[in-house]
Amino acid sequence: MTERGAGTSEKHFPSRIFLQLTPVLQTSVLSVSVSKSSENPSIEIGHEKTIEGSFDPPNSYLGLKVSAGETVTMSLKPWKFEQSVYGDSANLNWFLHDSADGREVFSSKPSKFALLHPNAWFKNRYSSVYRPFTRQGGVIFAGDEYGKAxxxxxxxxxxxxxxxxxxxxxxxxxxxxxxHRTFYTETRRLEFRETLQLSFS
Known part of the structure; x- marks a missing residue:
């Protein structure tokens, strides 16, 4: 992104994370259990408009006062977490969703209108109140929503x-x-594999 003339806030972000944990020697394993998966991302937008009216004393000029107000509430769950078991392996999946239409980010592209819109959800994504990332680019998860064990x-x-x-x-x-004002988008995939030695206590 530096080569394209973009600033330090223009960086790739994780849109899906998949982990598979497997014991290499499986003869000692009796069963595997995972906590429940999270629900689909919730997008709740509430719009409430109110109009209040009151009458003034008879000697006033207009005799009627009207005031209007508007309240907007929003609830977003950007990450969906899924857990499953395959044999003795545990599969953990995190999916990031676009709050505008609920699509999975890693498998879709935003419309050009969304890229140009200054208030799109993924604009200013490191400082917005509903951000799924920290200002350093880290991922924000909550254990009570995305499983624990x-x-x-x-x-x-x-x-x-x-x-x-x-x-x-x-x-x-x-x-x-x-x-950055650009229509350029892309998704890349990184793969890794590690072997650890852990003891049961």
Whole structure:
């Protein structure tokens, strides 16, 4: 983005994160359980208009006063979290959604109108009140909304022993304009794989 003349706030952001956790030696695993997935992203926009009227004393010039007010409420859930079990593997998925239409960001592109609109949700995404990212570009998750744990039940013979775990992951990184005026968008995918040794206590 620097080569394109964009500033430091123009950066790729994670739009989908997939992790798969698998015990390499599976003979000791009895069962796997995951907490429930989150609900679909909620987009609740409330619009309330009020008109109040009152009568003045008879000797006033108009005799009627009218005042109008408008209240807007909004509730957004940008991230959807899904958990599933495949064999002895636990699959964890985080999906970022566009609040304007509810589409998954990693598999879609914004319209040109959305890219030009100054108040689009993904504009100023590191400072807006409903931001899914920190100002440093980190991801904002909440444990009470996106699950807390994955549990493997093992037999007693595995207690206190080292066990190898494979962690595979894919991260989709998307660029949509933040403050830069451009129609350029893209999504790339990064893959990684690690092996850890952990003991059951």
């Amino acid at each position: 994955v549990c493997w039940k093992v037999d007693k013979g595995a207690m206190g022993k080292l066990m190898e775990w494979e962690i595979k992951g894919w991260i989709w990184l998307t660029y949509w304009p933040n403050k």
